Amino acid sequence: FQAELLAVAGAKVANADIYTHPYAKFVQAFEDVAMLPGMDRFFFIDGGALAVENAMKAAFDWKVRKNLAAGRGELGSKIIHFREAFHGRTGYTMSVTNTDPNKVMYFPKFDWPRISNPKLDFNLDEPERTSDVIAREEQAIREIHAAIEQHGHDIAGLLLEPIQCEGGDNHFRGEFLRQLRDICDQHEMLLLFDEVQTGVGVTGKMWCCEHFDVTPDVIAFGKKMQTCGIMAGPRLSEVDSVFKVSSRINSTWGGNLVDMVRATRILRVIEEENLAEHAATQGEYLLDGLHRLAEKHSCVTNVRGRGLLCAIDVPNGQMRNAIRDAAYDRQMMILTCGERSLRLRPVLDVSTEDLSRGLEILDEAIGAVAE
Template identity: 60%
Template sequence: MPPVLTETARPSRRRTAERKSKTANQEKAVASHALEILEQHVLLDGFRIVLDHERSRGSYLFNAASNSRLIDLYGFFGSMPVGYNHPHFDDPAVQKELARAATIKVANSDIYSPGYAEFVETFSRVAGLPPLERYLFIEGGALAIENALKAAMDWKVRKNIAAGRGERGTEILHFQRAFHGRSGYTMSLTNTDPRKTDLFAKFKWPRVSNPAIDFSLPQAEREADVIAREKKCEEEIRHFIDERGIDIAAIIIEPIQGEGGDNHYRGEFLRQLREICDENEMLLIFDEVQTGLGTTGRMWCSQHFGVMPDLMAFGKKVQVCGVMAGPRLDEVPDNAFRLPSRLNSTWGGNYTDMIRSTHCLRIIEKENLVENARVVGKHFLEALQQLQSEQPIITAVRGRGLFVAFDLSDPKKRDEFWKGLFDRGLLV
C-alpha cells in the first residue's frame, strides 16, 4: 500500500489550489478592468456585478467581480425566461442556429424569413391570446406601448372624423404610480420616480387615483377599503369622460403595477374598466411587458381575471417586444394594424431575439414552466406570510405566481435588508 500523504504534503492538490487562487485573482482583475473601462464612458448606477456568462447556470448568476455565485431573484428586471445556460442551449444545432442568426440584423419589416415565421407560429401557439391575433413586433417595451397608444389614437380619431366630430381623440387615461416606459408618449403616462420624467415635455392626459389592494391592512378591513377607493377612482374616470370623453382614445393599465410598487387590483375593478371602455367607445390597453409570459402563474396576468383587452403590449421575458391587437380595432377598416407603413420600424423586432425566443418558448411549453411558476410562487408566498407573522419588519406580503413582494418600513431599512441578502448570496 503506498504511503498516504497529508493534505499539506500533496503537491498536486497544493498546485491545484494555487492555480485556482491564481485563476480567481485573474478573473477578479478582468472584472475590475471591465468596470474601469465602463466607468470612463458610462454612468454605472447599477449593481457592482460583472456577469460571468460561462459559469452562470440555472437560477445562479456568477459574479466575476467577487468570484462568487448569487441566487438570482432579480432576473434582469424580470426579463429572464428560462434562467442561465439552460441545457437546451448546449445542443450544437441550437448553438449553430443562434450563431448564424447573430451574424446579420434582418430588417423584418420588409424582408421575411423562415426563422421569423417559425417564431410567430411558436409565439402564437404557446403564448397566443385569441382573439388578439394581429401582431406588431418592435425593439423595447416602451416602444411597444408607444405603438399601442398610436393604434388607439388612430382608431379613435378616425371614428371621430367619421362621426363629424373632427380630428380629436388622442388622450390616454392612466393611473397614478404607473410605469409604461421612458420614451415619447410614455413619458406622459409614467409617474413613479420623478427623476425619470421631470423637465421633459409631456401631455396633460387624464390621470386617476390608483385603487390597488392595500395589503398592509388587516384582512377584515382590506376589502371595504379597496371597494371604497375603486368607487372613488370610477368617479374620477367618469368625470373625465363627461368633461372630454370624445378626446379619450383608451384606458391603459398594468394588471399588476411593477415599478409603482407591486400594486395588485381586484378582478372586479379590471372588469369594470372593460365595461367603461365598451360604453364610451374607448379601447382598453393592458401593459403586460413585465407581468407576461408566465410570471404570475398564467401565461398572461389578465387571464386570472377573465378580462380581455383590445390591445396588449408585451416584452421582457418574451425577448421580443410588441403589441397584440383584437377584433375591435377592425371597427375601423383602415386601422393602424391594416394600413401599410402606419406602424413600423427598421427592424420590426430583433431577428436574433426571435430565434432565441422560439427556443425559450419551446422550453416553457415542454417543461410546463407556467404551472411551475404558479406552484413555486405559492410556496414563496406562503413562506413569506409565515415569516411576516414572525418578523414585524416584514409587512404587506403579496404575490401572484412568481410576482412576489413585501414591504419594509423605510428606505434605510430596505437598503440594509437588501445588502444583507446580497452579502449572503441572494440578488433581489
C-alpha cells in the first residue's frame, strides 16, 4: 500500500486522460463496497462542493435534453432545495447553501425555490413528535407543489442532504424522503442526495439513504471517501447525458490519484472489518450516553443521532461555543453546527473505551460551563 501511494505521489497522472491500474483498482473497490444497485455511473473530482456542483450540472443537462425532445424548448434551469442546507461554496452551490450568511453573501446567486425543512424535533415525546413533523412535512410538500406550479418544466431536480449536518444535524423521516422520490418521478425531475457528510458508513450503513429505502438518481459524496464525486443511476441514460457526451463534465485530476489509492485501502478495510455495522452498534452506545448526559444536565436537549452521526443542543450559541472550547482544552475534538448544536463524529472503528472517555470529557466540559 505505502509503495503504491509513494509511486502515484511521485508521478501524479491526469485521470481525465489516462486510466491507470491504481485508478482501476479504486473503481473496482468502489463498485464492490460502495456502489448502490444500478448506480453504476461515476464521476470523480476534488472537493465535496464540486461533487454537488456536478450533480446539479447532470440534472440541468438531463432536464434540458428531456424538454428539447418533448418540444418544450431549452428549459431546466432551477433546483428545488431546502432551508438550513449546506452544499458548498462554489458557483451553483452558493445558490442552495443557506446556513451562515457569511459563506455566500455578496456573491451573485440564482433565485431558486427554497423549501422549509421538516426536521424532527427530538425534544417532543411520541405521539406529539410524529404529529408535529407530519404537519411540517405537509407544509413542505405544499411549497414544493407551489414551486412546480410556478416553474413547471424549468425545474431540473430536487436537492437534499438526508441529514442536514452543518445546518444543525437535522433529521428527516423516511416517509418524507419517499414522498420526494414520488414527486420527482411524477414531475420528471431528478432526485439528488448530497451525502458528502452522511456517506461512507458513519450512519451505520454505507449511505444514509439506505436507512429509508429511497434511491436517488444521483448521490454526491466526499469527505470519508477521500476522493469526491457523484454516483448516478439509470434515469441518466434516458438521454445522451453528461456520462455519455465527452467532456460535458471533466476535471484534470479527476479526483486525485493519491486520494484514490488511499480510498481503495480504506474501502477494503471498511468491507473486511464490517465498519458500517460497527458504526451502527457503537452509535447506539454513544446515543445512550448522550441521553444520560441530558438527564444529568438540564441544558442538554434534542439528543439525536443515526449511527455515529450524533448531536445535542444547548440553550444558545455562546454556551455551545464555550462547551466546545472546554472540550478542546481537555484534548477532545468536537464540532458545532446550526445555531446551538454540538455534533460528534467519531471514527468508524472507534472503541467503546474511547466513546466512554469522550462522554466523560463532554460531561466535564458541560459541567464546567453550565455551573
